Amino acid sequence: MPRSFLVKKYFSNKKPYYRESQLESQTAFVPESFPRAELPTQNNSSALTCYPASPLFSSMDTLPAPLSPVTPVSLPPSPLGPLDLSSSPFSSSGEEEEDGGRTSDPPSPDVIQHIYHCLHCSKSYNSLSALSHHQTSHHQFSHGTALQQTPSLPTEASARPAFHCKHCPKEYTSLGALKMHIRSHTLPCVCPTCGKAFSRPWLLRGHIRTHTGERPFACQHCNRAFADRSNLRAHLQTHSEVKKYQCGSCSRTFSRMSLLHKHNASGCCPAS
DNA sequence: CTGGGGACGGGGCCC
DNA sequence: TGGGCCCCGTCCCCA
Numbered sequence: 001m002p003r004s005f006l007v008k009k010y011f012s013n014k015k016p017y018y019r020e021s022q023l024e025s026q027t028a029f030v031p032e033s034f035p036r037a038e039l040p041t042q043n044n045s046s047a048l049t050c051y052p053a054s055p056l057f058s059s060m061d062t063l064p065a066p067l068s069p070v071t072p073v074s075l076p077p078s079p080l081g082p083l084d085l086s087s088s089p090f091s092s093s094g095e096e097e098e099d100g101g102r103t104s105d106p107p108s109p110d111v112i113q114h115i116y117h118c119l120h121c122s123k124s125y126n127s128l129s130a131l132s133h134h135q136t137s138h139h140q141f142s143h144g145t146a147l148q149q150t151p152s153l154p155t156e157a158s159a160r161p162a163f164h165c166k167h168c169p170k171e172y173t174s175l176g177a178l179k180m181h182i183r184s185h186t187l188p189c190v191c192p193t194c195g196k197a198f199s200r201p202w203l204l205r206g207h208i209r210t211h212t213g214e215r216p217f218a219c220q221h222c223n224r225a226f227a228d229r230s231n232l233r234a235h236l237q238t239h240s241e242v243k244k245y246q247c248g249s250c251s252r253t254f255s256r257m258s259l260l261h262k263h264n265a266s267g268c269c270p271a272s
Numbered sequence: 273c274t275g276g277g278g279a280c281g282g283g284g285c286c287c
Numbered sequence: 288t289g290g291g292c293c294c295c296g297t298c299c300c301c302a
Contacts, residue, residue, distance in 0.1 A: 069293080176288075181280090197279085201290075202290085203282095210279070228278075229294085230280090254275085258296085259276085
């Protein structure tokens with residue numbers, strides 16, 4: 001089960017897998033559908049090239065105190081109006097970095113959109129007033145019901161803000177989560193050896209181990225060592241009599257979820 | 273086909 | 288608030 005607690009996934013869960021052939025073509029691992037995720041290439045020859053403070057996020061860091069979408073008063077048309085992410089280096093021209101202070105450019109509400117969801121139904125609105133207007137219909141309706149556990153009058157607190165990613169359909173309940181997610185599109189951390197880009201520095205460090213051969217995670221039970229802690233954890237399962245993932249039908253255990261899935265797919269548990 | 277390893281993505285937690 | 292790390296998970300490859 002994915003641990004995507006905060007994200008709604010509307011499309012395939014298939015994750016990008018970067019083949020060796022893609023590594024050879026350094027542009028291949030930047031999905032073309034995300035044109036902003038262009039790799040900074042000029043500094044690739046430097047030691048460890050990572051751009052955690054890319055102008056994109058600098059822009060986001062300079063956000064005014066986040067205007068809560070549930071603020072009951074004077075909600076601007078775009079809660080993130082001053083935010084201009086279009087001036088990121090991932091836009092068509094990095095020269096537009098200097099554009100950060102310009103006010104002529106409209107904000108980019110398509111980068112981060114605040115959507116006000118009705119808690120009573122699935123409808124969404126881009127303004128609190130529209131949501132409030134809509135929710136009056138629920139208010140009127142609830143008067144005729146016996147439901148008393150929730151306030152019949154819609155409150156601002158019931159308007160749940162959502163932060164939408166421009167690059168994909170995902171939405172998040174916090175700006176921080178969205179910013180973290182956006183890194184998976186911008187891929188600011190670039191391997192100096194092969195040019196492969198990663199969303200986070202520690203992912204890059206793990207990748208660099210594939211070049212250096214470093215394996216800091218040693219198994220206590222055998223002489224194997226791993227570059228990745230998760231792989232060590234999976235390996236430790238092989239030393240266990242009773243493995244972590246158990247078939248619900250035959251009680252057979254497996255070291256990995258994927259093996260259990262394969263087992264189920266093979267027909268042991270057709271019902272489940 | 274199965275089991276295991278390699279590589280990596282991503283959200284949550286902690287500092 | 289952001290970075291580092293943890294944990295869980297997936298996908299692919301190979302023996």
